[in-house]
Amino acid sequence: xxxxxIHDKVFETINVIALxxxxxxxxxPLVFVxxxxxxxxxLVIRGEVLLFPKEITFQAYTRVFRDSxxxxxxxxTLVYASTGTMINLAMTTMGAYPLSRPNxxxxxxxxxxxxxxxxxxxxxxxxxxxxxxxxxxxxYWAMVLPGAVSVFNxxxxxxxxxxxxxxxxxAAMIDGSSQIRTLLRIVLPLSVPILAVMTLFYxxxxxxxxxxxxxxxxxxxxxxxxxxxxxxxxxxxMQEMMELADESAAQQQLMGESIKYALIVVTSxxxxxxxxxxxxxxxxxxMIGAIKG
Amino acid sequence: MVRRLAHNYQLYLLLIPVLIYFAVFHYWPMxxxxxxxxxxxxxxxxxxxxxxxxxxxxxxxxxxxxxRLLINTxxxxxxxLAVSFPVPILLALMIHEVSSKKFKRTVQTVTYAPHFLSVxxxxxxxxxxxxxxxxxxxxxxxxxxxxxxxxxxxxGWFKTLFVGSHVWQNAGWSSIIYIAALTNIDPQMHEAAAxxxxxxxxxxxxxxxxxxxPTIVILFILNIxxxxxxxxxxxxxxxxxxxxxxSDVFATYVYRSGILGAQYSFAAAVGLFNSIVNLALxxxxxxAARRVSGNSLW
Numbered sequence: 001x002x003x004x005x006i007h008d009k010v011f012e013t014i015n016v017i018a019l020x021x022x023x024x025x026x027x028x029p030l031v032f033v034x035x036x037x038x039x040x041x042x043l044v045i046r047g048e049v050l051l052f053p054k055e056i057t058f059q060a061y062t063r064v065f066r067d068s069x070x071x072x073x074x075x076x077t078l079v080y081a082s083t084g085t086m087i088n089l090a091m092t093t094m095g096a097y098p099l100s101r102p103n104x105x106x107x108x109x110x111x112x113x114x115x116x117x118x119x120x121x122x123x124x125x126x127x128x129x130x131x132x133x134x135x136x137x138x139x140y141w142a143m144v145l146p147g148a149v150s151v152f153n154x155x156x157x158x159x160x161x162x163x164x165x166x167x168x169x170x171a172a173m174i175d176g177s178s179q180i181r182t183l184l185r186i187v188l189p190l191s192v193p194i195l196a197v198m199t200l201f202y203x204x205x206x207x208x209x210x211x212x213x214x215x216x217x218x219x220x221x222x223x224x225x226x227x228x229x230x231x232x233x234x235x236x237x238m239q240e241m242m243e244l245a246d247e248s249a250a251q252q253q254l255m256g257e258s259i260k261y262a263l264i265v266v267t268s269x270x271x272x273x274x275x276x277x278x279x280x281x282x283x284x285x286x287m288i289g290a291i292k293g
Numbered sequence: 294m295v296r297r298l299a300h301n302y303q304l305y306l307l308l309i310p311v312l313i314y315f316a317v318f319h320y321w322p323m324x325x326x327x328x329x330x331x332x333x334x335x336x337x338x339x340x341x342x343x344x345x346x347x348x349x350x351x352x353x354x355x356x357x358x359x360x361r362l363l364i365n366t367x368x369x370x371x372x373x374l375a376v377s378f379p380v381p382i383l384l385a386l387m388i389h390e391v392s393s394k395k396f397k398r399t400v401q402t403v404t405y406a407p408h409f410l411s412v413x414x415x416x417x418x419x420x421x422x423x424x425x426x427x428x429x430x431x432x433x434x435x436x437x438x439x440x441x442x443x444x445x446x447x448x449g450w451f452k453t454l455f456v457g458s459h460v461w462q463n464a465g466w467s468s469i470i471y472i473a474a475l476t477n478i479d480p481q482m483h484e485a486a487a488x489x490x491x492x493x494x495x496x497x498x499x500x501x502x503x504x505x506x507p508t509i510v511i512l513f514i515l516n517i518x519x520x521x522x523x524x525x526x527x528x529x530x531x532x533x534x535x536x537x538x539x540s541d542v543f544a545t546y547v548y549r550s551g552i553l554g555a556q557y558s559f560a561a562a563v564g565l566f567n568s569i570v571n572l573a574l575x576x577x578x579x580x581a582a583r584r585v586s587g588n589s590l591w
Contacts (some may be wrong), residue, residue, distance in 0.1 A: 122322025
C-alpha cells in the first residue's frame with residue numbers, strides 16, 4: 001500500500017467514526033423519548049432511565065387517548081390536513097400548469113408577481129386584518145385558505161411540468177384535445193411522483209402547523225392537535241387529564257411527566273413512520289426545486 | 294395576439310383562482326400596509342382612517358424596546374447563520390465520502406428524520422429534557438457534582454438553545470441539496486486529480502467544495518433574505534417572562550402589540566420596518582454575491 005493509500009484509509013476511518021457520533025447524537029433524544037414514555041415515571045424523573053425503558057407501563061398512553069381535547073385536536077388536524085392538502089394540490093396544479101407552458105402570453109409577468117410575494121409581504125397584522133374582513137376568523141376556512149399555495153412548491157411543480165416532452169402536448173393538440181383535457185389525461189398521469197411529493201410537503205406542513213390556529217381560532221373545539229399539545233407540553237396545562245383520577249399531588253406530577261413523553265410520541269409517530277417509506281419522494285422533490293428552480 | 298389569447302383561454306381559466314388567491318392573501322395585505330402610516334380605527338376602515346405620517350415609526354424607534362429587539366433579532370440571526378449554515382455543508386461533504394452504501398443511507402435517513410417533528414414538539418422536548426428538576430440533562434450535570442441549570446428561564450442560554458436545537462433538527466435535511474450538488478460533479482475530475490497525486494482532503498478542498506460553491510452562494514443569499522424572521526414560531530414558543538430580555542424579537546413584538554394588544558397601526562409599522570430591512574439585506578447580498586462570485590438570484 002502506498003503512502004497516499006494509508007492517508008486515505010485514515011481519512012475514511014475518521015469520517016466514519018465522526019458520522020457515527022453524529023448518528024448517536026441525533027438518534028439518542030428520539031430513543032429516549034420513546035423509552036421514557038413507556039417507563040415507570042418515577043424512574044424517569046429520578047434520572048434512572050437513560051436509554052432502555054424500565055418497568056414498562058402504558059399508563060401514559062391510556063391517559064392521552066382518554067383525553068377529549070387531544071382526541072378532538074387529532075380529528076380536527078385530520079380534517080384540516082386532508083381538506084387543506086386537497087385545496088393545495090388543486091391550486092398548485094392550476095397555477096403551475098399554465099405557467100409551465102412556454103408560449104403563454106403574460107406568463108412572465110404572472111410569475112414575477114408570484115415570486116415577489118416570496119420576498120416582500122404585508123406582514124402579520126395586515127394579513128390578519130384581511131382574514132378578519134373576509135369573515136373567516138374562527139372558522140375552518142382560516143386554517144386552509146391563507147396558505148392555499150406555497151410559492152416554493154409551485155416552482156417545484158412548474159419545473160416538473162416543463163420537463164414533460166413538448167411532443168406529447170403537440171400530439172394531444174393534433175388529436176384535438178383541449179388544454180384542460182391534456183392536463184387531466186396526459187400531464188397529471190405522468191406527474192404521479194411530483195403529486196406524491198406535494199401531498200407529503202403540504203400534508204406534513206398542515207400536520208405540524210399551530211400558528212394559524214393560534215391567531216385565527218378562539219374556539220377550543222376547533223383547535224388543531226399542535227395547539228392542544230402546546231398547552232400541555234409547553235404551558236403544562238393538563239388539569240383536564242388530571243381531574244380524571246383522584247391521586248395525590250406528587251403522583252399527579254409524576255404522571256404529568258410521562259404524559260408529556262407519550263404525547264410527543266403520539267404527535268410525531270404518524271409522520272415519522274411514514275417518512276422512511278416516502279423519503280425517496282421527499283428528497284426528489286427538494287432536489288427538483290433546488291437545482292432547476 | 295387576440296387569437297393566441299383566445300386559444301389559451303382554458304389556461305387562463307385555470308390561473309384565475311390562483312391569481313385571486315395571491316391578490317387576496319398577498320397583495321391585499323400589502324395594500325393594507327398603509328395603516329402603518331395611519332391611525333387605524335376599525336369604524337373608519339383602512340381608507341377612512343386619518344394619516345399620521347411616520348408617527349408610529351418614531352414612537353417605535355424611540356421606545357425602550359427598540360434596541361433590545363434589534364440586538365436580539367440581529368444577534369439570533371447572525372448566530373444562527375454562523376452555525377447552522379456551514380454545518381449542513383460539512384455534513385454533506387462527509388456523507389459524500391462514505392463508501393458503504395448502507396451506512397450512507399442509514400446516516401441520511403436518521404439525520405433527516407428530526408426535520409419532521411413539529412416546532413411545538415421540538416420545544417416541548419427541549420423543555421422536558423432541560424427541566425431543572427426532572428430533566429435528563431440536569432441529572433447528567435448532577436452526576437458530575439454540578440449545580441442544576443434552569444436552561445429555559447436563563448436569558449444567557451436562550452440563543453444557544455435556539456441555534457443548537459435548530460442544528461439538531463435541520464442540519465441533515467438542509468444537507469440534501471449539497472449532497473445532490475456533489476453527485477453532479479464530474480468523476481473525471483477526481484480521477485485526474487488522483488492520478489496527479491491529490492489526497493482525499495485535497496480533492497474535497499479543490500474539487501468538491503468549488504463544485505458546490507454556486508449552490509452555497511444561492512442558499513446563502515436566500516438565508517440572508519430571511520435573516521430578520523428566522524424561526525419566529527420557535528422563538529415564540531420558547532419565550533417566557535424570564536428569558537424575555539434575550540428572546541424578544543421584532544416578530545414576537547408584532548404579535549404581542551398587534552394581535553394581543555390590538556394596536557394594529559403600531560404593530561403594522563414594526564412589521565413593515567422588519568420587512569424593509571429584510572428586503573434591503575437581500576438586495577445588498579445579492580448584489581455583492583454577483584460581484585464576487587458571479588452567482589445571484591437575479
